[in-house]
Amino acid sequence: QVQLRESGPGLVRPSQTLSLICTVSGGSVGSGDYYWSWIRQPAGKGLEWIGHIHTTGSAKYNPSLKSRVTISLDLSKNHFSLKLTSVTAPDTAIYYCARESSGWAGDYFDYWGQGTLAFVSS
């Protein structure tokens, strides 16, 4: 059973960089045909896909966030990470990591972490 767990500072100052890690157990971030995603949800609002990285290291980002986002893999620690630069209050949200699996005609997020709150405030 694959499990994901997010970790990182709960409070980030405006204009600083938000850094989060998703630790994976029950599977390897470097094996199989999977993508590893970050998704966020502001309080009381809907879900927004931030971006993903393939087990091969190829990454793709939401165009609305692309200039500020980097997602990377750490095979030695079996985790992947998110860096979001120049944060402002609208970046305050619960950040989820998730695994993407491939179906017969498309991909889907089948395993999710429990989420971690990142609060942007001075």
Next chain:
Amino acid sequence: QSVLTQPPSASGTPGQRVTISCSGSSSNIGSNTVNWFQQFPGTAPKLLIHSNNQRPSGVPDRFFGSKSGTSGSLAISGLQSEDEADYYCEAWDDSLNSYVFGPGTKVTVL
């Protein structure tokens, strides 16, 4: 403003059938599969339906997904109190080059 459109709420009495629509366009649902997620307050979303109509192991067969043209649909038959949650649709958008989610539908069991 979401690219996918869902009704903000839906409700029914125990045992009834509730249907949630997800309207998109040719660049998302019209050319890609639809997935559905169930989310309870304070918890992570859970995959409910993938690839338009496939239920992951453990999801009751009361949940049924379908797709027609540029719209997807989630039906819950035999509604139960434990089905009270938020439901989100999601698809890849070829124009935006990004995954997009619907705004969510809150299902209430009366």
